[in-house]
Amino acid sequence: MTMRVLTLGLLLTTTACSMTPKLTLPTPPVAATYPVEIDGEAVPEWQAMFADARLQTLITLALSENRDLRMAALNAEAARAQIRVQRAQGLPSVNLDTAYTRQRQPVGVARAGGGLNTGDAAGASFGQVTVQAALTNFEIDLFGRLRAQNAAATERYLASREGQRAVRLTVIGAVADTYLAERLAEEQLQLTEATLAEWQASLTLARQLHDAGQSSGLDLAQAEGQVRQAQADVAQRQRERQQATNGLVAAVGAPIPADLPPPISLGAQPIRTALAAYTPSDLLTRRPDIMQAEHELSAANADIGAARAAFFPRLSLTGAFGFASAALQTLFQSGNQSWSYAPAVSVPIFRGGELKATLDLSRIRTSIAVANYEKTIQTAFREVSDGLAARATFSTQRTAQSEAVQQAERRLALARLAYRAGVTSRLELLDAQRTVYAARQTMLSVRHAELTSATALYRALGGAS
Structure with missing residues (x-):
């Protein structure tokens, strides 16, 4: 805040x-x-x-x-x-990004990474659906x-x-x-x-x-x-x-x-x-x-x-707000919200x-x-x-x-x-x-x-x- x-x-x-x-x-x-x-x-x-x-x-x-x-x-x-x-x-540049990823992990990596035990004895597979609105490198003048x-x-x-x-x-x-x-x-x-x-x-x-x-x-x-x-x-x-x-x-x-x-x-x-x-x-x-x-x-x-x-220094702002879920039908539930916030300051030191x-x-x-x-x-x-x-x-x-x-x-x-x-x-x-x-x-x-x-x-x- x-x-x-x-x-x-x-x-x-x-x-x-x-x-x-x-x-x-x-x-x-x-x-x-x-x-x-x-x-x-x-x-x-x-x-x-x-x-x-x-x-x-x-x-x-x-x-x-x-x-x-x-x-x-x-x-x-x-x-x-x-x-x-x-x-x-x-002006702010806002993009709407959507993605779907699916991957398979060996069973040992899956259990070590998060205790996933779904899939067969050889490993685990899972997918993710994401939708987010992103603000990219908006310079505050x-x-x-x-x-x-x-x-x-x-x-x-x-x-x-x-x-x-x-x-x-x-x-x-x-x-x-x-x-x-x-x-x-x-x-x-x-x-x-x-x-x-x-x-x-x-x-x-x-x-x-x-x-x-x-x-x-x-x-x-x-x-x-x-x-x-x-x-x-x-x-x-x-x-x-x-x-x-x-x-x-x-x-x-x-x-x-x-x-x-x-x-x-x-x-x-x-x-x-x-x-x-x-x-x-x-x-x-x-x-x-x-x-x-x-x-x-x-x-x-x-x-x-x-x-x-x-x-003088440049202040820029990058942020994103969206949803991520393992299933498309549950994507927009309140518990699946995701966001990121990344202000950055660039100070010129040496430019020749x-x-x-x-x-x-x-x-x-x-x-x-x-x-x-x-x-x-x-x-x-x-x-x-x-x-x-x-x-x-x-x-x-x-x-x-x-x-x-x-x-x-x-x-x-x-x-x-x-x-x-x-x-x-x-x-x-x-x-x-x-x-x-x-x-x-x-x-x-x-x-x-x-x-x-x-x-x-x-x-x-x-x-x-």
Whole structure:
């Protein structure tokens, strides 16, 4: 009875001690404000951020087919299962065991062992039926080792959940980026093909003037070289378009459906670019990668507690209660009860430095987790700052480039009239044509960069909560 009372008292004190140090998150190693502060609209859900119906269809498909996202979900489920495994180690393990044994002893051994005189002259035979419920090596967590392991498993599960959110946000951004790259490649190809057709018409005119003796062979050679260059550019743009399509298929994780909504040009893309930035402190609770790093830090800190607790004694309990009888029909009679009770204490004496090394390793891993947490915050701060800087300048750049295109087109129109009138040389017209071509290509690139920077800012802000 005294032992039972003692064990009950120990059980009641299982939550009295913890070796896990208190975790204090480091001060974010970034400035309190961004270098550029711009007001704007709140970060919307991705459906509102990317209002292009074609792009929405592709993102929806990617969220169900992308393999990175699928693996992240499976990793989260695996971490969740690990929590159940870890918690089960802190609960009693009870087994129901049944057995039947029968043996024969020589008559001399039987009489010496207990005076059995049943059986024939050569010996005695007897049987036994047992049924018992057994509690095996149940550890009483006096110093919080199991609780620290449970806490670490829980934090790693939460980290995997945040990792799943981070991958989901990355997939959305990757599909948007590859879609915009595919749109850019397609529109660049269309521009190059239109330019080639225009330059081929100019070459036809140059041949006519040359045949009529109104232009030199130099003008004709320049026109032919210009057409050949445009043909080479078309081949390059075709290759880039196919490669962009391949990248889009890889980002989605499935073949592109044939019945997608019609595409929207880069110039008319409804992607929101006027996003408002959260403060650096707000990013700590909005960015899934920062939350993931924080949970990983908490898990590493809990590992320190488990490593510390391993230095102290472990108290375990093994017990059994059941019935034993020589006959099955009398097994459950009150006089056939049997029980055993065996508490045990294990004190580490010599482990070859394993416990100290494990504790040191836990502390080092916690320091690594702190550095990773701080680095993740710094990366987030930079990404948001870059996004805000892009947003502050792209509008001005796009307006200026649009005006540059208009001026180049005006110059080309004047150069074409002057060339046909014989006022200027073919070289002036050639230069004007190339200037328009380059300005239009640059305009497409600027608009593409503006849209991709808006997508990057959306990811940097952690998407919608």
